[in-house]
Amino acid sequence: MxxxxxxxxxxxxxxxxxxxxxxxxxxxxxxxxxxxxxxxxxxxxxxxxxxxxxxxxxxKEYEIRKRLEAAAYLVQKDELTMQEITAKCGYSSQSSFVRAFKEVHGITPGQWRTRHVPLLFS
The missing domain is CATH 1.10.10 (Arc Repressor Mutant, subunit A)
Incomplete structure (x- = not known):
């Protein structure tokens, strides 16, 4: 060849x-x-x-980034609990998930949810 x-x-x-x-x-x-x-x-x-x-x-770094981008979408949808999202993303503890999420997005998943979920009663 x-x-x-x-x-x-x-x-x-x-x-x-x-x-x-x-x-x-x-x-x-x-x-x-x-x-x-x-x-x-x-x-x-x-x-x-x-x-x-x-x-x-x-x-692996690319894969983790993509997984945490998907996590941001799940957090934003506001249909799953943080514990469910943590497990779905393959993290065994919520604290390690929050730490990884913050490293990629600059804010915690809770802050992301607050900023990106529309208020129902505006």
């Missing part, structure tokens, strides 16, 4: 894995599972290196 085609195959695999994360942000998955689910033919080390080079962040 020539070098150019090989690079193209790896790029497709990396894009495919990113797309999978984007479409399934609340699904907790290992790197090996991501490779398997997207039927990608790429090694773990090359995937890590290529992902960082293409997107400027590691896969």
């Amino acid at each position: 020539n070098q150019k085609r090989l690079r193209s195959t790896f790029l497709e695999a990396i894009h495919s894995i990113k797309d999978y994360i984007d479409q399934h942000p609340l699904e907790i998955k290992t790197i090996s599972a991501l490779i398997h689910k997207t039927h990608s033919q790429i090694g773990i080390n090359l995937l890590h290196q290529g992902f960082r080079q293409l997107y400027g962040t590691g896969i």
Whole structure:
């Protein structure tokens, strides 16, 4: 296989894995599972290196950011309790969820809900 085609195959695999994360942000998955689910033919080390080079962040960091973006949407919908959202996002404790949420969004989930949920009686 020539070098150019090989690079193209790896790029497709990396894009495919990113797309999978984007479409399934609340699904907790290992790197090996991501490779398997997207039927990608790429090694773990090359995937890590290529992902960082293409997107400027590691896969796990990207996955966590996407999960917490999905969490912000769930918080905003105001249909689930914080405890339910914490579990849905794969966190075992509410305090670790709040800490991660604040790191990504700059405010706590409670503050996010207050700012983004419309008042029923205005």
